Amino acid sequence: MSLRIGIGGGGVGGLSAGIALCQFGHDVTIFEQAPAYRRVGADINLTSNAVRALEGLGALPALFDAAARPTFRISRAWDTGEETSRLELAEMAVRKYGAPQFTLHRGDLLDALLARMPMDSIRLDHKVAHVETSADSAVVKFTNGRQNNFDVWIGADGIHSATRTALFGPESSKYTGIVSHRGVFDRTRASLRDMDAFVKWWGPTREIQLATFPLSRGREIFVFATTPEPDWRNESWTAPGDVEEVKRAFAGFHPEARAYIDACTEMTKTALYYRAPLPQWRSGRVVLLGDACHAMPPFMAQGAAMAIEDAVVLARALDAAGKFGVNDVLSAYERIRKPRANDVQQQSYDNKWLKAGGNADWLYTYNAWTVEL
Numbered sequence: 336m337s338l339r340i341g342i343g344g345g346g347v348g349g350l351s352a353g354i355a356l357c358q359f360g361h362d363v364t365i366f367e368q369a370p371a372y373r374r375v376g377a378d379i380n381l382t383s384n385a386v387r388a389l390e391g392l393g394a395l396p397a398l399f400d401a402a403a404r405p406t407f408r409i410s411r412a413w414d415t416g417e418e419t420s421r422l423e424l425a426e427m428a429v430r431k432y433g434a435p436q437f438t439l440h441r442g443d444l445l446d447a448l449l450a451r452m453p454m455d456s457i458r459l460d461h462k463v464a465h466v467e468t469s470a471d472s473a474v475v476k477f478t479n480g481r482q483n484n485f486d487v488w489i490g491a492d493g494i495h496s497a498t499r500t501a502l503f504g505p506e507s508s509k510y511t512g513i514v515s516h517r518g519v520f521d522r523t524r525a526s527l528r529d530m531d532a533f534v535k536w537w538g539p540t541r542e543i544q545l546a547t548f549p550l551s552r553g554r555e556i557f558v559f560a561t562t563p564e565p566d567w568r569n570e571s572w573t574a575p576g577d578v579e580e581v582k583r584a585f586a587g588f589h590p591e592a593r594a595y596i597d598a599c600t601e602m603t604k605t606a607l608y609y610r611a612p613l614p615q616w617r618s619g620r621v622v623l624l625g626d627a628c629h630a631m632p633p634f635m636a637q638g639a640a641m642a643i644e645d646a647v648v649l650a651r652a653l654d655a656a657g658k659f660g661v662n663d664v665l666s667a668y669e670r671i672r673k674p675r676a677n678d679v680q681q682q683s684y685d686n687k688w689l690k691a692g693g694n695a696d697w698l699y700t701y702n703a704w705t706v707e708l
């Protein structure tokens with residue numbers, strides 16, 4: 336059964352869904368608000384569960400070309416620099432979880448996905464304004480005045496999802512009091528120990544932490560810092576930050592940690608919000624995926640992974656629509672994905688992931704292509 340499917344948002348989750356649904360033979364169009372794809376953002380972490388899902392989308396060769404594979408995961412004390420833990424990462428991920436782990440620039444992940452999606456199926460400069468659903472179709476209005484009907488509409492329109500607002504009203508979110516600062520520097524700008532590893536500097540409080548790791552096959556180094564800031568509320572992937580402000584906040588940290596911040600020439604800054612799990616992900620012929628329904632703080636590095644898993648499971652569920660009916664398979668998708676995504680969302684907020692060891696098998700061995708529907 337071939338369905339006419341519209342996807343709001345051509346980010347990580349929207350493109351993944353688009354590719355998977357095309358593979359199953361549906362008539363798919365993605366509507367992205369941006370007038371063009373630009374290299375925006377910084378890091379994306381792809382743990383083995385995400386890489387396995389992307390493999391089925393045919394994106395693996397491009398990821399091997401673009402990504403880095405951190406050698407170790409190292410924890411250090413913020414002031415003395417003492418190493419408190421060291422885990423092998425690169426080959427261990429393949430041995431233990433059956434797929435590699437990648438760290439890469441978000442732009443490189445989007446390029447890898449865009450190369451797998453027919454460009455004439457993507458409408459740029461189409462911002463979703465409103466969505467309505469009946470029992471057997473969805474009507475979508477765009478801010479440019481256009482309107483389209485679909486058998487199924489997928490809201491993959493990110494943290495400030497217009498689809499979610501149209502279905503369920505304004506969301507409630509709570510500011511955590513923490514902001515994150517992200518920077519990327521060219522490796523040639525510094526010569527530091529551990530540039531090929533994932534290093535987390537655990538600060539004196541849970542609000543102030545620093546993580547660094549390689550991107551782009553090690554040609555770029557990513558710096559992620561969090562600080563407490565009671566009065567900043569702006570949640571944006573693109574808002575400029577201030578490197579000098581970050582340097583001041585980390586003045587008491589070990590010189591080696593500070594050297595990573597010193598190497599940055601610019602940073603972005605965003606407020607981190609807590610969102611409680613959404614009670615519902617679908618209504619009629621409209622369904623959500625990714626950040627639109629389970630945006631999470633970045634402390635488990637699972638935002639992109641959960642969106643990609645959603646996309647694959649949703650496409651597989653819709654493949655069975657001819658047998659069970661569209662409404663039933665959309666309910667099945669929600670039933671299968673919600674417990675896992677909500678759990679990861681909550682644990683990301685708790686920010687204790689792998690701090691004192693722990694078993695990550697349940698997270699990293701998940702296979703979106705074979706999980707029972």
Ligand SMILES: Cc1cc2nc3c(=O)[nH]c(=O)nc-3n(C[C@H](O)[C@H](O)[C@H](O)COP(=O)(O)OP(=O)(O)OC[C@H]3O[C@@H](n4cnc5c(N)ncnc54)[C@H](O)[C@@H]3O)c2cc1C
Nearest residue numbers: 344346347348368376377462463492493572625626638639
């Ligand atoms: C510009 C940008 C930069 C980012 N940078 C990082 C980063 O550095 N590190 C990181 O970990 N995560 C980053 N993210 C978020 C990360 O990509 C997501 O958390 C994750 O991949 C989940 O994917 P998603 O598809 O649900 O959402 P996203 O990848 O955020 O995709 C949502 C897409 O929907 C589009 N959109 C939003 N509203 C509308 C609308 N009304 N109509 C049509 N289209 C709409 C957006 O432009 C975007 O392309 C960034 C996201 C964006 C949009």
